[in-house]
Amino acid sequence: MNHHFSPEQFSKWLLGNCTPDEMRHGHECAECSAELIRVKESLSLFRSSVRDWADRHPAPEVARVLEASSGFRPDLRRLALVSLALAIGVIGISVPVYKYNSGRQREVQAAADAQLLDEVNMHLSRTVPVAMEPFLELLYEEQLSDETIKGVPR
Amino acid sequence: MDTPVAEISDFEKVVQVYWPRVFRFVLASIRDRDSAETLTQDCFFKAYKARSRFRGDCSVNTWLMKIAVNLVRDFARNRRLQFWKRTQSSAVEFDTVFGVPARDISPEASTLVKEQVRAVWQATEALPERQRTVFLLRFVEDMDLLEIAAATGLTEGAVKVHLFRAVHSVRVRIRRLK
Numbered sequence: 527m528n529h530h531f532s533p534e535q536f537s538k539w540l541l542g543n544c545t546p547d548e549m550r551h552g553h554e555c556a557e558c559s560a561e562l563i564r565v566k567e568s569l570s571l572f573r574s575s576v577r578d579w580a581d582r583h584p585a586p587e588v589a590r591v592l593e594a595s596s597g598f599r600p601d602l603r604r605l606a607l608v609s610l611a612l613a614i615g616v617i618g619i620s621v622p623v624y625k626y627n628s629g630r631q632r633e634v635q636a637a638a639d640a641q642l643l644d645e646v647n648m649h650l651s652r653t654v655p656v657a658m659e660p661f662l663e664l665l666y667e668e669q670l671s672d673e674t675i676k677g678v679p680r
Numbered sequence: 681m682d683t684p685v686a687e688i689s690d691f692e693k694v695v696q697v698y699w700p701r702v703f704r705f706v707l708a709s710i711r712d713r714d715s716a717e718t719l720t721q722d723c724f725f726k727a728y729k730a731r732s733r734f735r736g737d738c739s740v741n742t743w744l745m746k747i748a749v750n751l752v753r754d755f756a757r758n759r760r761l762q763f764w765k766r767t768q769s770s771a772v773e774f775d776t777v778f779g780v781p782a783r784d785i786s787p788e789a790s791t792l793v794k795e796q797v798r799a800v801w802q803a804t805e806a807l808p809e810r811q812r813t814v815f816l817l818r819f820v821e822d823m824d825l826l827e828i829a830a831a832t833g834l835t836e837g838a839v840k841v842h843l844f845r846a847v848h849s850v851r852v853r854i855r856r857l858k
Contacts, residue, residue, distance in 0.1 A: 536851065537844040541818070541825075561851075568854050569819050571793055572800035576820050580704030585696050592728055 531558045540565065684736040684743070691731065694740060695724055701741065701821060702748050708816050709752045710759075711805065719755060723748045738830050745821065745831040749813055756809050796854065803853035807846055814839055815846035 531539065531551070538544045539552050539562060552562055688694060702723050707716040726747050734743060785793070804812050813832060817823045829836045
């Protein structure tokens with residue numbers, strides 16, 4: 527190699543993915559070597575800083591982790607499914623109940639209508655008014671008496 | 681050494697061992713302390729619920745990081761939709777996070793160290809989300825390319841490309857310190 531690292535070669539060197547020639551250049555070229563050392567050092571310091579900071583925040587107890595996570599954020603998908611199931615259940619129950627109630631009402635109405643018709647028929651089927659019925663009985667008895675005297679077969 | 685499946689059975693130990701790793705990755709990704717704690721909690725809660733389905737195809741670390749990467753991505757997506765919100769008070773500023781440099785170096789060296797770390801911190805903050813994720817997984821969590829690919833759902837080639845670009849951006853920022 528008689529030129530300096532390209533950005534890609536530089537990254538490959540940092541990631542440990544370089545060719546033997548690139549590895550050699552990284553050690554032999556003063557400019558590339560200095561750049562590599564500076565970047566590696568900065569990355570190492572960054573790594574240590576982040577890790578040291580995080581290590582100052584120890585893990586909470588497992589029970590607290592699970593309790594805190596399970597309490598406040600409901601599973602929205604499950605909630606939607608449950609709501610849908612409830613809605614279907616309500617519809618599934620209310621439709622037959624409505625139909626049953628409608629049928630019962632019709633039956634009751636029909637019975638009432640039938641009773642009214644019977645009463646009307648009974649009224650219409652009388653040949654004489656109610657008030658005249660005692661006279662009908664009297665006439666019927668007199669007719670029977672005449673037929674007995676004349677010997678009319680029954 | 682326990683297999684990953686055996687390791688996950690002692691969940692209390694899993695939390696103790698991996699909480700700092702997940703937390704620091706999430707914090708460095710989203711720069712908001714309260715949200716980082718919440719997301720880390722969510723990560724372990726999801727892991728706890730899914731532990732019976734874990735088949736040990738990858739390490740426990742990779743598995744947890746995969747959950748964390750997805751949570752960070754969803755958080756970033758939601759945050760972009762809430763652009764009208766002001767910066768949260770729990771947002772992490774560099775100076776409040778990184779500790780005092782070691783005492784056995786000169787003040788000038790200490791300042792230089794702090795500036796180097798600040799440059800990388802600011803560089804990662806400016807990275808696109810995916811580049812920042814792979815950068816942090818590689819240079820803070822020391823995961824190799826295959827592990828990063830497994831955690832992010834990317835191909836190894838895509839991981840390399842993102843890493844190359846991220847490293848270049850960081851280099852440019854560090855070079856300005858000269």
